[in-house]
Amino acid sequence: MMNYEQAKALTAGYGQEHLLKGYENLREAEKEALLAQLANCDFSVLEALQNREESGKRGVISPLITMQLAEIERRREEFAGIGTKAIKEGKVGAVLLAGGMGTRLGSDDPKGMYNIGITKDVYIFERIIRNLLDVVEQTGTWIHLFIMTSDKNHEATTSFLKEKDYFGYKSEYVTFFMQEMAPATDYEGKIYMEAPGVVAMSPNGNGGWFTSMIRHGALNKAKEAGIEYLNVFAVDNVLQRIADPVFVGATMQCGAAVGSKVVKKVSPDEKVGVMCLEDGRPSIIEYYELTDELMNTLDEKGERVYNYGVILNYLFRVPDLEKIADEKLPVHVVEKKIPYMNEQGELVKPEQPNGYKFENLVLDMIHMEESCLAFEVVRNREFAPIKNKTGVDSVDSARELLKQNGIAL
Ligand code: UTP
Numbered sequence: 001m002m003n004y005e006q007a008k009a010l011t012a013g014y015g016q017e018h019l020l021k022g023y024e025n026l027r028e029a030e031k032e033a034l035l036a037q038l039a040n041c042d043f044s045v046l047e048a049l050q051n052r053e054e055s056g057k058r059g060v061i062s063p064l065i066t067m068q069l070a071e072i073e074r075r076r077e078e079f080a081g082i083g084t085k086a087i088k089e090g091k092v093g094a095v096l097l098a099g100g101m102g103t104r105l106g107s108d109d110p111k112g113m114y115n116i117g118i119t120k121d122v123y124i125f126e127r128i129i130r131n132l133l134d135v136v137e138q139t140g141t142w143i144h145l146f147i148m149t150s151d152k153n154h155e156a157t158t159s160f161l162k163e164k165d166y167f168g169y170k171s172e173y174v175t176f177f178m179q180e181m182a183p184a185t186d187y188e189g190k191i192y193m194e195a196p197g198v199v200a201m202s203p204n205g206n207g208g209w210f211t212s213m214i215r216h217g218a219l220n221k222a223k224e225a226g227i228e229y230l231n232v233f234a235v236d237n238v239l240q241r242i243a244d245p246v247f248v249g250a251t252m253q254c255g256a257a258v259g260s261k262v263v264k265k266v267s268p269d270e271k272v273g274v275m276c277l278e279d280g281r282p283s284i285i286e287y288y289e290l291t292d293e294l295m296n297t298l299d300e301k302g303e304r305v306y307n308y309g310v311i312l313n314y315l316f317r318v319p320d321l322e323k324i325a326d327e328k329l330p331v332h333v334v335e336k337k338i339p340y341m342n343e344q345g346e347l348v349k350p351e352q353p354n355g356y357k358f359e360n361l362v363l364d365m366i367h368m369e370e371s372c373l374a375f376e377v378v379r380n381r382e383f384a385p386i387k388n389k390t391g392v393d394s395v396d397s398a399r400e401l402l403k404q405n406g407i408a409l
Contacts, residue, residue, distance in 0.1 A: 002039040004031075014043045016191050019199060030197040037199050045182050045204070045358035048331035049189045059279035061294060063305035066262060066275065066374040067250060076246055083249030086229065087139045093227040094132060094143055094242050095213070097206045097312075097362070098157060098235040099150035099179040103337050104387050105395075110153040112235050113160050114386070116395055116402075118409045124386065125160070127238040127402075129167040135243045142173045143243050144225055146218050150179050150203035177216040180204050184338045186355040192340035195347065200340055205359025206234070206312075207329045210321050219318075227318065232362060234312040238398050239384040239405060242313075247375055251315045256373040258282070258366060259315040262308035263379040268295045272309030273363060275374040282372030284310055284363045308374055310363065311383050324368040329360040380404060 002010070004023065011019050019038065023031060072079070086092055102111035112125035129145075136142055149157045158176055161167075166174055182204035183191045192200035209232065213219040222230070229251075231243050241247070251259030260282075262275055273284040285294070290306060299305050335353040342348050366372055377383070384401035387393040399409055 002035050004035065007035050007038045010038060010043070014046055015189070016043070019191060019193065022196060026197045034197040034199070037201075041183055041199060041201070042180070042204070043183070045331050046185070046189060046191075048333050048358055049185075049356070052333060058285070058289060059283075061283075061285060062277045062280075063297070063299070064275050064277045064282060064372065064374055066308045066376050067254075068376045069378065072246065072250065072376065075250070079246045079249030079253060081249065082252050083245030083247065084139055086248055086252060087135065087143065087243060087245060088141050090141070090226045091228040092143060092243050092248055093146060093222050093225070093230050095146045095148065095209060095230050095232045096128065096235060097148050097209055097232060099148045099153070099203045099206065100235070101150075101152060101202060101336075102236070105389060110149070110157045110160070110235075111386070112157065114395070116238065116386070116399060116409065118399070120409070122407075122409050123164070123167075124235060124238055126164070126167045127407075128235065128240060128242070129169050131240055132242045133168060135241075135245065139245065142170055144173050144175065144222060144227060145169065146175045146177060146213065146222065146230075148179050148206075148209050148212060149176055151181055151201070152203065154178055175218050175221055177212055177218040179206075179212045180208055182358045184336070184355055184357045186338075186340075189356075192338055192355065194339060195341055196345060200338060202336075202338070202357050203359075205332065205357075206362045207360030207364055209362065210316075210325060210365070214325060223318065229315055229317055230321070231313070231315045233314075234385070236386045237311060237313070237382075237384060238386060239382050239401060240313060241377070241382050247313075247377075248315060250375055251373050254373045256371045257317055257320040257369040258371075259373045259375055260366065261311050261313040261377050261382070262374045263311055263377060263383050265307050265309050266379075268304060268307070270309060272311075274306045275308050275310060275372070276306060278367060281367055282369060283367040308376060311377075311385070312362065314362065314366070316365075316369075320369055321365075324365065327368055329364045332359045332361055333357075334359055 114124050181201040184200045184202050194200040271287045336357045337350045338355045339349045384398040385393045386398045
């Protein structure tokens with residue numbers, strides 16, 4: 001347990017003395033809680049503010065050939081056979097990343113609880129579970145579903161899913177685990193307070209999922225169940241195909257350390273991360289890093305080579321994940337809306353971004369792996385992300401895509 005003097009030295013070391021302002025006015029229990037929070041707070045993420053330019057440096061980018069739809073169609077049966085066998089043998093698990101705050105959507109509930117129905121209730125979690133149930137039915141095998149939550153939404157998520165009886169999923173195949181948190185700062189790098197004696201913390205990004213699985217015993221559970229592959233996916237793509245036997249089979253057949261579902265970009269400058277090689281290893285280059293030269297690089301058939309965007313659906317091999325588990329992921333500094341306590345001691349929920357959060361991202365794990373299969377999927381069938389209320393990647397656009405796919409709302 002850290003005492004006040006130690007907390008003072010620790011915070012001072014990072015220029016965060018203000019976190020202890022008013023400490024003497026707190027009740028005993030609040031004092032203890034604050035000291036415990038400071039002891040557990042990973043202040044080292046703040047270093048990312050100093051190294052912003054440094055961390056943005058890229059290696060040599062070259063194309064990574066995507067396995068395209070035509071080839072997948074041709075080999076569908078072969079891949080489906082291999083993938084189905086692995087699923088039936090219990091080798092494939094699914095990991096739902098649902099620890100995010102979904103601030104762009106602007107609901108206080110976890111994103112998965114969002115109701116996208118029109119004439120009836122259709123929750124995001126429900127859509128996702130139904131998609132996974134398709135494979136359960138097809139293969140006659142229950143697939144372990146691991147759900148990552150955070151301190152901010154664990155209670156709401158677990159009680160909602162329980163209340164809904166896991167939308168028909170067998171509860172013994174559902175395991176929750178919590179991710180870690182990181183402090184959030186203003187634009188000067190000063191950590192916000194959320195309430196008297198409470199530091200503003202937020203989920204530390206989706207990149208820590210594997211270490212959190214280890215820490216909370218979920219990996220052991222997966223290994224005991226015989227799981228060798230983990231299909232990681234985001235909560236917000238309601239057309240997501242999970243543990244897709246064809247994708248699983250293709251990744252296995254290629255012998256790649258990881259498989260990544262990708263979609264053809266709608267335009268060369270679409271704002272999605274693109275699969276590539278960086279210094280000969282698989283990597284994802286962000287849209288804002290894609291120079292005109294790269295954007296317009298063509299292959300021998302005259303097609304753009306940096307033309308396939310990632311949709312946050314990856315199939316990792318467990319032994320390869322264990323090899324990289326101790327490697328440190330880069331910390332990304334992202335501008336977000338951060339609720340904070342003002343000088344008057346009132347909680348403010350800003351309408352616009354007001355500072356930085358610090359996140360590890362799952363896409364950085366791809367670069368740590370030896371090889372990656374980029375696997376094309378039909379965009380209108382498998383990609384309907386919900387990031388915003390309206391406009392691009394929104395509830396509206398996802399509803400339209402669900403309708404196109406015959407899903408009643
Ligand atoms: P996003 O970065 O789109 O989601 O995460 P967000 O942070 O929830 O949303 P905004 O930016 O505030 O609107 C993509 C996926 O990663 C998960 C999300 O739940 C989503 O499935 N995620 C994100 C986590 O599990 N933990 C995090 O800390 C962040």
